[in-house]
Structure formats: C-alpha cells, structure tokens
Amino acid sequence: MRLDIDKAMAKLSDRERFIVKLKYWHNCSSCEIASIIETNENNVNQIINRAKHKLKEILKD
C-alpha cells in the first residue's frame, strides 16, 4: 500500500507533491501553506483537491 502511494505520489507534479506533503505529512494548514508558497488559500485548496483526485484515479488503476 505504501509503495502504491509512493508511486502515485511520484506521478503528481512537483508543486502538487510539495503541497500534499506539507498538508498531510506535516499537518500544515492551507493558510500556512499559502503563506509558504506565496499564494492564496483557495489556490492551495484547489491544488490539494486536484492532487487528491489524481491520486484517487491513479490508485484506482
């Protein structure tokens, strides 16, 4: 399972992977991430949702 997730994560873009790791591995809030990467919270949430959707599709296969 872990390997599957790692493989799926590798298929995300660098920016998506960076943000997903900050969010779920380091428990950073969307607000914190937004301040780290200099964007707004909505944009962060969009990227996270897009990444989650991608991961779901990849893991489904």
Place this chain on the structure above:
Amino acid sequence: MKTSCPDIEILYKYLNKSLPDYEKIIFESHMADCDACLEALVIARKLYKDKILLQYEPVHKWQVSQEKNTGQFCKKNIRSGKEFIHRINAFMYGFFNSKDLAYARIRSGEDTDNNPYIKIEKKLDQFTISMEIEKIAHNSASMHIGLQSGYSHKDVFSVILTCEDQTYKARKICDGKAFFENLPFKSYYLTLTQNTNEKVSFPFLINEVGLYER
C-alpha cells in the same frame, strides 16, 4: 530528478520571500522529493515565525555561566539575515545531530556545573510565565514554572499540565512558583488558572532537543 540539497542561505531566502522565481521552482521541486529538506523547511518556518522564541540565542556551554550570574537568560534580538542563518544553522545542527549546538536545547546537570537549566519566558495576556527546564533522564525533564507578572497573593493561582495522552498534573503556585518533576518528553498543554478560572493556556512540546511552542 532529485537535485542537491539547498544550503541554509537558500532556505532563508525562500522563507524571506527573496528567492528569485526560477530558483524558487528548483527549490520547491527539491522539497517535493527530499523529505529531510521538507522537514527542515517546516521547522525553520516555525522558528522564523516565532517572534518570542527567536529572541533566544542558541545555547553554547560558555554562555551558561552568564545565565547563572545574572539570573536571566541571555537575550538577543535577531534582526539580520546573517544572524538568522546562524540560528537556523545551529538549530538544524542540533536537531539532526543532537550535538552541542542547538536551539534552546535541554541540558542535564552533567552538561555543565554552573546551571543546567534552559530558561524561557512566555508572555500570555497579562501574565509572564518563566519556564526553567532541566533534562533529568534520557527521556524526561523537570520544569520550574514562575509567574513573573500578573501574580498576586490575594488570588489562588494554579498550573495544570495536560499531556497528549490526556493525563494531567496540577500544581498550586506558591510565591509565584510551581515545580513539576519527571515530565516525559511529550506534548503538553499548560493552563494557568486564577481562583479556579481558566485564564490562559499554552501548548508546547518537550523533546530531547528543546521546548517548542505548538
């Protein structure tokens, strides 16, 4: 492809928003694949944002004697990037290697004959709390808590330390002081009560490196 790990100056520039766009892309790409650097970034950012903890110097053994003589922890405002880099560098060094240089590293009495304590002051509303922490075993510390301002003899003050596993220890503050012994390295929630009314609280973590606000 994983690039080489960025040095501390790049990390500082990234946190300081002064990294050029093209370098930022390289930096973020590296962070996506290097867990150690990502962890360093998260820690460094917490430190960078914490204005109070940033006032404290990394602890060197030779500074400890000053601490005992003056009764106060040596404070220094960190303003320039160079000093910041020094601090983060020292912190990272301590964090990853657990060697001498570290940020607010908890020391045991064996480390120095002069004063084994780390003293941190924390301002919470109208109260100023000092915390003196001494490492007493490989996985635990004792803590003296002092109420520096806001204390009055007319009121009954208590400190409650709630651990992450929901166990708690409570101490009445006598003459502005309370003592907790044998605190395992864990996350805690400090609550100050005045006449049983909860006044302020402060979440923090103690580990073998030091004390961190959460």
